[in-house]
Amino acid sequence: MGKLLYGATMSLDGFIAGPGDDMQWLRDFLGPDPVADELVAQVGSCLVGGRSYRGDDPNMGTEKEGPFGGAWEGPQFVLTHNPPDVAVPGITFVTDLATAVTASKAAAGDKYACIIGADVGRQCLEAGAVDDVLMFVAPILLGDGVPMFRHLGGAHIRLNPPRVHRTDHAVSLWYTVRR
Structure with missing residues (x-):
């Protein structure tokens, strides 16, 4: 069964989407990145939040959507x-978290089930289901929007020191959750 990875690109001030769930800011930071490129082959399924599924895509209307x-x-x-x-x-489409996590991990096989969306990411972190956290920190301050981490129920979630990689577009921080 796969591992659960919560990954996203966020601004330095912690937002993964701008006001109104705007993702168009991300276009300027979608450049070559070996960590992101290698990740694609490691993903077996995606666990997507409803708002992300219905929301903005920085590549909307292109072949890269x-x-x-x-x-x-x-x-x-x-x-x-x-x-x-x-x-x-x-x-x-799944209506409860436990079923969504189990199904996405099973579908991932020996690869990652990748979480897409701040709220589903928060729920999975609170439930103790996340194995790894991958943040691409883009060199921008958005000032407002959807935070990557919002109120984790007061829980302390310990992480091992990250693997760090830097490009002109972002710094990636890959953490493993301590068990």
Whole structure:
């Protein structure tokens, strides 16, 4: 069964989306990055929050739309209170966290189930389900928006020291959660 990875690009002040869930700011920071490029092959499934699924994509309307700039395809599990009435190919809509985590990890095989979305990331961290945290910190201050980490229920989540990689577009910090 796969491991659960919470990863995102965030501004230096901690936002993964701007006001109104705007992701267009990210376009300037989507450059070559060996950590991101290598990650794509390590992802077996995605666990996506409902707001992220319905939200903005910095590559919207291009051939690069979708997870990892369109470089990844595979099973996606969307955690939502309001699943659509009509099925969407390649997408499984799930209404409870435990089922979403179990299904996405099982679908990932021996790879990562990658969390996409701040709220589902928070829920998985609070539940103690996250194995790794990967932050790409972009050199920008957004000043407002959707924080990567919002109120983790007062829990202290210990992390091992990160693996660090730097490019002109971001600094990546890859942490393993201490058990």
